[in-house]
Amino acid sequence: MKTGLLPLIHPLKMTEFLSHFRNNEPFVVHHDSNEHLELRSFSLPNLLSSWTDSVQVHLPDLRDEASAVDVPAAEAKKMFEEGMGILFNDINRFYPLLQDWVDTLKSDLGISAQTYGRSLIYVTPDGKGTAPHFDQNINFVLQVSGTKTWTMGKNSSVMNPMVRHTMGQPVDPEMMSYLIEPMAEQMPAKIMRFELKPGSLLFVPRGMWHETQAEGEALSLNFTFTAPTWADLFLAALRSRLVLSPEWRESAVVSEEEKFASLLESLKEELPHWNASDILEATET
Ligand SMILES: [Fe+2]
Incomplete structure (x- = not known):
């Protein structure tokens, strides 16, 4: 299976991608549901039965990674059934195919060799998702199963943030020093909505506001890059x-x-x- 940026983003061309990448603009491509099957072979029961590391569970108070616990897989299963989203982090450590994807994407993006690249899987129960936030990293989301709707908006408070931020939470002291305007407390008026189905690929630019909601149980595979500035x-x-x-x-x-x-x-x-x-x-x- 060919790895890298073009197989992931087609039919977009590299020049089109670079325009989105440089301008921090998201895009979605909907691949056929029989594409990228190797990347879409993951399921929650398989992951839970083979995962030996801890699993991150997002607690219901914030619906966000900012409020999470690391628990063994068996406990994560119970918490998922109670309606909490879970995250299998740095999954490329255990799957050479995913490590290969992380390496080739990093190289194709032209970002520094010092970049922290990883792959992760989010599993989200029906009706749940994440609270509005932005990330400091560059993210590609491949929907493996289920439907997830992403709501995104431009960030007028800060450009090129160096840390993640969840709306309504305290602002990182260093980021305070380079805010353009007071940190937003609600999603921008102008938003974009992307509905991801199995096979959909979403590019989430660094620093863009987003929140998500699953319809039915939704599993997504992410390739995420925190590149040095x-x-x-x-x-x-x-x-x-x-x-x-x-x-x-x-x-x-x-x-x-x-x-x-x-x-x-x-x-x-x-x-x-x-x-x-x-x-x-x-x-x-
Ligand atoms: Fe995010």
Whole structure:
């Protein structure tokens, strides 16, 4: 089976995908229900009987990952029957085929080799779903079974968020520093609705508001990528450089400000000689 971006997003072409990707615009493609059968072979009974790790259960108070517990599979089954959604995380650890998909998608997206890519499965009981939130990651959702409706809206509060946020919950202190406007407390007036059926593939851009609702028991397979930002790559390279110096490794005695000032002066002389390709060579190999 061919893995990678094109087999997942067809009939969309790469140029069309890149336009959605760069502009943070979602899209859905509805594949035939006999497509991607290898990826759609998962079922809740099979997963529960073979899963040896803990399962994340989303508690009913928030309907969100922000309020969840990790429990053994048998307990997760009971909680699911009581109406709670469950998540099998990092499932690519146990399925080489999924790891292959994660690796080829990461490469096709052109994101950093340092990206945290994973695959996960959500199983959602009838009528349940997630509360409005946005994620810091790039997400592809393949509907395996059942129907799930996604409601999505543009995020005018923040651009390129570096953390996840659930509507109505406290805002991450660092994210507060780069909000464009106060964090939204309700979904935007203009929304998009996507109904996923078995075989549907949804692209969920980073930072876009979304909430979901299942009709009947719904199981979806996700490929999710948390990619380093330019800031992350630069900071990683800077740290690698600075720790080579015994002076930069000194414990900071903050009363000796002049020492710090002299280190910064020498860094200012060095930085003009840095270039992007050297940094990327260091971070990507
Ligand atoms: Fe999400």
